[in-house]
Structure formats: structure tokens, C-alpha cells
Amino acid sequence: xASLGVLxxxxxxxxxxxxxxxxxEGEFAPIPIAIPPFVPGTPADxxxxxxxxxxxxxxxxxxxxxxxxxxxxxxxxxxxxDAVPQFASWKPLNIQGLVTGRTTRQGDGRLxxxxxxxxxxxxxxxxxxxxxxxxxxxxxIAHIISDQIYTRMTGEKGYFDSRIVFVDESGSAERRVKRLxxxxxxxxxxxxLTRGADLVLTPRFSxxxxxxxxxxxxxxxxxxxxxxxxxxxxEIVGNFPGMSFSPRFSPDGQRIIMSLxxxxxxxxxxxxxxxxxTTRLTDTPAIDTSPSYSPDGSQLCFESDRGGKPQIYVMPGxxxxxxxxxxxxxxxxxxxxxxxxxxIAFTKQxxxxxxxxxxxxxxxxxxxxxxxxxxxxxTFSPNGRVLMFFRDPGGNAGPSLFTIDISGRNELxxxxxxxxxxxxxxxxxx
Numbered sequence: 198x199a200s201l202g203v204l205x206x207x208x209x210x211x212x213x214x215x216x217x218x219x220x221x222e223g224e225f226a227p228i229p230i231a232i233p234p235f236v237p238g239t240p241a242d243x244x245x246x247x248x249x250x251x252x253x254x255x256x257x258x259x260x261x262x263x264x265x266x267x268x269x270x271x272x273x274x275x276x277x278x279d280a281v282p283q284f285a286s287w288k289p290l291n292i293q294g295l296v297t298g299r300t301t302r303q304g305d306g307r308l309x310x311x312x313x314x315x316x317x318x319x320x321x322x323x324x325x326x327x328x329x330x331x332x333x334x335x336x337x338i339a340h341i342i343s344d345q346i347y348t349r350m351t352g353e354k355g356y357f358d359s360r361i362v363f364v365d366e367s368g369s370a371e372r373r374v375k376r377l378x379x380x381x382x383x384x385x386x387x388x389x390l391t392r393g394a395d396l397v398l399t400p401r402f403s404x405x406x407x408x409x410x411x412x413x414x415x416x417x418x419x420x421x422x423x424x425x426x427x428x429x430x431x432e433i434v435g436n437f438p439g440m441s442f443s444p445r446f447s448p449d450g451q452r453i454i455m456s457l458x459x460x461x462x463x464x465x466x467x468x469x470x471x472x473x474x475t476t477r478l479t480d481t482p483a484i485d486t487s488p489s490y491s492p493d494g495s496q497l498c499f500e501s502d503r504g505g506k507p508q509i510y511v512m513p514g515x516x517x518x519x520x521x522x523x524x525x526x527x528x529x530x531x532x533x534x535x536x537x538x539x540x541i542a543f544t545k546q547x548x549x550x551x552x553x554x555x556x557x558x559x560x561x562x563x564x565x566x567x568x569x570x571x572x573x574x575x576t577f578s579p580n581g582r583v584l585m586f587f588r589d590p591g592g593n594a595g596p597s598l599f600t601i602d603i604s605g606r607n608e609l610x611x612x613x614x615x616x617x618x619x620x621x622x623x624x625x626x627x
Contacts (some may be wrong), residue, residue: 238301261607
């Protein structure tokens with residue numbers, strides 16, 4: 198998509214310290230940051246320059262960790278990307294980070310985008326990169342730059358250069374049409390992957406390729422499919438006796454784990470996508486479903502009613518003894534392991550409410566992040582910092598997507614073309 202290189206620093210004062218602003222779970226004030234409009238290489242580059250800086254501004258603001266300063270307050274107006282900023286003009290605004298950039302159309306038609314991140318207090322350049330790509334990818338460049346800024350200032354990986362697959366819902370409640378859809382994490386570039394002739398559910402990304410697995414209810418029992426985003430090709434994973442549910446990839450992308458119903462119960466099975474051989478992982482008279490691997494594949498969590506009502510269990514990745522980890526009031530469902538391994542997210546139902554929460558893999562530290570009617574289906578951002586879920590108020594209205602920080606702060610509605618449910622976050626694209 199893009200070639201990129203490190204952008205060398207200008208003649209600036211020596212670094213006073215390695216600047217990094219620690220993000221904690223307690224009280225937190227967003228980092229004040231200034232993102233002036235990028236400088237256009239020529240007047241014809243003005244729209245793209247403004248677009249790139251605006252996407253960066255929106256990404257950082259929506260993360261909840263940054264507070265972009267209103268440009269109307271700026272004392273200095275950046276007109277020369279190659280000059281060192283006048284830091285004395287930025288310090289009165291209490292700005293900690295300053296982003297400068299330039300976009301230029303090359304002679305071969307490609308777009309060159311450059312940026313620098315400055316520590317205003319020390320005058321130190323913290324990061325600098327340049328990218329060359331086709332002009333249609335300018336939004337993606339903005340996401341990549343956003344990730345660079347996020348990482349350099351928080352110490353955590355970013356998540357902006359990623360996508361969301363979800364179920365787009367349209368029509369009346371009685372005749373709802375459900376299509377698989379794909380969009381950038383900020384809601385842009387929506388694409389529809391299926392036509393809506395059959396019911397689709399639970400799309401999930403491969404961690405290692407641009408593939409999705411999902412369920413489709415067409416003629417007969419539901420089937421599990423693989424869909425390649427780049428080629429548009431789809432194939433059936435396999436024909437199974439009984440109904441299959443909740444397909445999800447293993448961390449290496451080589452296997453799919455799912456729940457297969459046989460009679461009144463369901464158990465967990467894993468299929469090797471190369472050999473198409475299937476291995477049974479649980480064998481109980483209960484309903485075991487919604488499996489999700491830990492990032493290293495050594496463990497998996499799942500939902501089971503073997504104790505009388507749905508709860509979360511953890512067991513070795515290749516099967517074995519399962520340990521219950523949820524013990525609060527109500528029922529627990531749709532567990533999903535964080536990409537960084539520290540939490541398992543879940544839906545909790547009780548007292549007429551549906552809550553989204555997180556719990557440590559050993560069962561400690563349970564926290565409810567948001568509660569109401571009707572929340573369901575959490576999915577983690579690639580860095581494990583943000584959860585997306587859907588909320589359906591019932592009646593004639595339809596579901597919408599929301600995001601919330603794992604601290605429980607910054608709940609936001611996610612922009613989508615219409616009603617939306619069952620989101621799944623991709624890994625980082627770059």
C-alpha cells in the first residue's frame with residue numbers, strides 16, 4: 198500500500214528526557230495535543246492535506262486519551278514544514294504534543310505524506326515518518342500516522358489502522374435484511390460483502406490474513422463459511438451433522454473452533470483448515486459455546502451451562518479440565534479474550550439488564566463497563582484498549598454499535614450507515 202521511511206530530525210535542542218505519558222486505569226486527564234492543518238505541497242494538495250490532519254484529529258479525540266486543541270486558539274500558524282516550530286507560541290496553550298505535516302503530489306502521481314511529532318516542553322522531535330502511496334489511500338496514511346502518535350505518547354500500540362466487520366441491518370423489525378459489511382474503524386469506506394438473501398451471523402476476523410469466518414442461515418442447517426476480503430471468494434468450512442455456531446479463528450489462523458449441536462447439547466470442536474480434520478474438545482451433556490482462544494493459543498475461554506446456568510470457563514487450548522471463572526449474580530455469555538491476554542470480555546445478564554464487562558483469566562478483577570438494555574457481543578480493538586459492542590433498544594428501532602475504553606470511560610456511538618450488530622475488530626493492517 199505504501200512505502201515509508203523515517204524522517205530525520207531538524208536542528209533542535211537536545212532531548213531533555215524520553216517523553217511518554219503514562220495511561221492508567223485511575224483518574225486520567227486527556228493529553229492536550231495540537232494538530233494544525235498539514236501544509237500542502239502545492240495549492241492542489243490542499244484538500245488532502247486538510248483531510249489527513251482532520252482524520253488524525255478525529256482518531257485521537259475519539260480515543261479519549263487525547264484532547265486536540267481548537268485551531269482558533271493557535272498563536273503560530275504552521276506554513277513551512279521544514280522549519281522548527283516556535284515552541285514559545287505553543288507553551289501558553291499547555292500543549293504537550295505538536296503534530297506538523299505536509300502532503301505533496303509526486304511527479305508520478307503518487308502521494309507523499311510527511312509528519313513530525315514534537316514535545317513542546319523540550320523542543321524534541323519524538324517521531325517523524327514519510328509515506329508514499331497511491332492518492333486513494335490518503336485516509337489509511339492518516340490512520341497509520343495516528344497510530345505512530347498514539348504509540349509514541351502513550352507507550353501502547355495504536356489501533357486506528359484497522360477495520361470492523363459487522364452485520365448491517367435494514368428494513369422493518371419483522372422483515373429485517375442482514376448483510377455482512379466491512380468498514381474502517383472510524384466508520385469510513387463501508388463495503389457490503391453479502392447481498393442479504395440469507396441470514397448472516399457472528400462474523401470474525403482471521404488474525405493472520407484478510408479472511409473472515411461467519412455463519413449463514415440459508416436452506417437447511419446453518420453453515421460456516423470462510424470469506425476472503427481481498428478476492429471476494431468464499432468457501433464452506435465443512436458440512437457438519439447438526440447445527441454449528443460461533444466460529445472463531447485460532448491465533449495462527451490455521452484452525453477454526455466452533456460449537457456443534459448434537460441433540461439437546463452442544464460441544465466444542467476445532468477444525469484444521471489445511472487437512473479439514475475435526476477434533477472434539479469437550480464432551481458434556483451441557484451446552485458449550487462461544488469459544489475464544491488466548492493470544493498464544495495455549496488456553497481458551499467459552500460459555501457453558503454445565504453448572505446450571507451460562508457461565509465462563511477456561512481450559513487448555515487442546516482440551517482438558519475446564520475451570521469456571523465467573524461467579525457473580527446472573528448469567529455470563531459471549532466471552533472473548535483480549536489480544537494482549539490480560540482480560541476476557543463478556544456479556545452479563547441479570548436484573549433486566551445486559552452489561553458488558555471484563556474479568557481476568559483467573560477469575561479476579563471483574564468490572565462492569567456499561568449496563569442497560571440490550572448490550573451484547575463485545576470485541577476488542579487490536580491493542581486491547583477499547584471494546585466495541587452492540588446495543589439494541591428493542592421495539593421498532595434497531596441495534597447500533599458503541600465503543601468504550603476498558604477503564605469504563607469514553608462510551609461513544611460508532612458511526613454506521615444504518616442499524617448494525619455483531620461487530621468484530623480486525624488486527625492491525627500494517
